[in-house]
Amino acid sequence: EAGVAQSPRYKIIEKRQSVAFWCNPISGHATLYWYQQILGQGPKLLIQFQNNGVVDDSQLPKDRFSAERLKGVDSTLKIQPAKLEDSAVYLCASRGLSYEQYFGPGTRLTVT
Amino acid sequence: DQQVKQNSPSLSVQEGRISILNCDYTNSMFDYFLWYKKYPAEGPTFLISISSIKDKNEDGRFTVFLNKSAKHLSLHIVPSQPGDSAVYFCAVATSGTYKYIFGTGTRLKVLA
Numbered sequence: 001e002a003g004v005a006q007s008p009r010y011k012i013i014e015k016r017q018s019v020a021f022w023c024n025p026i027s028g029h030a031t032l033y034w035y036q037q038i039l040g041q042g043p044k045l046l047i048q049f050q051n052n053g054v055v056d057d058s059q060l061p062k063d064r065f066s067a068e069r070l071k072g073v074d075s076t077l078k079i080q081p082a083k084l085e086d087s088a089v090y091l092c093a094s095r096g097l098s099y100e101q102y103f104g105p106g107t108r109l110t111v112t
Numbered sequence: 113d114q115q116v117k118q119n120s121p122s123l124s125v126q127e128g129r130i131s132i133l134n135c136d137y138t139n140s141m142f143d144y145f146l147w148y149k150k151y152p153a154e155g156p157t158f159l160i161s162i163s164s165i166k167d168k169n170e171d172g173r174f175t176v177f178l179n180k181s182a183k184h185l186s187l188h189i190v191p192s193q194p195g196d197s198a199v200y201f202c203a204v205a206t207s208g209t210y211k212y213i214f215g216t217g218t219r220l221k222v223l224a
Contacts, residue, residue: 004155031210042201042214043156056211091155095210099144103155
């Protein structure tokens with residue numbers, strides 16, 4: 001079974017630029033999560049999808065971050081405009097019927 | 113306000129000995145608990161979990177203990193191996209929501 005795919009793996013942008021991350025979950029997994037992990041901290045939930053609907057986006061900075069999950073499969077997370085404090089690893093995870101989440105390798109974003 | 117705390121940022125253990133990683137949580141509504149392991153440049157991988165109806169769960173060298181009255185869980189690794197060197201995160205959830213809160217992580221180093 002293929003794992004969770006994410007791209008790009010690394011991205012360097014200047015502040016005020018925009019960036020987009022892509023995630024392809026494990027086939028058949030209805031729940032998809034985006035997390036932000038700042039260095040030295042644990043993953044922090046940004047948004048949770050169930051199929052193509054949003055379950056929880058309470059911690060998503062909606063003035064600059066947006067996310068969508070087209071047709072309940074792939075998802076994109078966008079930041080526009082980026083700030084220095086957005087430098088982090090962005091992790092995508094998916095979940096099937098159990099509590100276990102499967103994570104992708106993450107995208108390391110550096111904002112200069 | 114951290115709802116999940118891992119108070120030891122790092123831990124060094126000799127190969128063959130026991131590693132004990134600790135995690136404290138604040139909200140008694142949490143009733144499902146997980147441990148994840150993370151290697152550099154990879155996403156977290158699921159290790160072991162426990163629900164609040166149990167106080168112990170074992171899987172090979174890994175055992176998770178839950179003390180609900182103390183709002184404390186621990187992960188025991190016996191015997192520790194150099195390949196166990198990684199960052200370990202605990203995560204908590206409330207059943208039905210499938211929304212996870214992660215601790216800050218403990219970096220385990222197993223010395224050969």
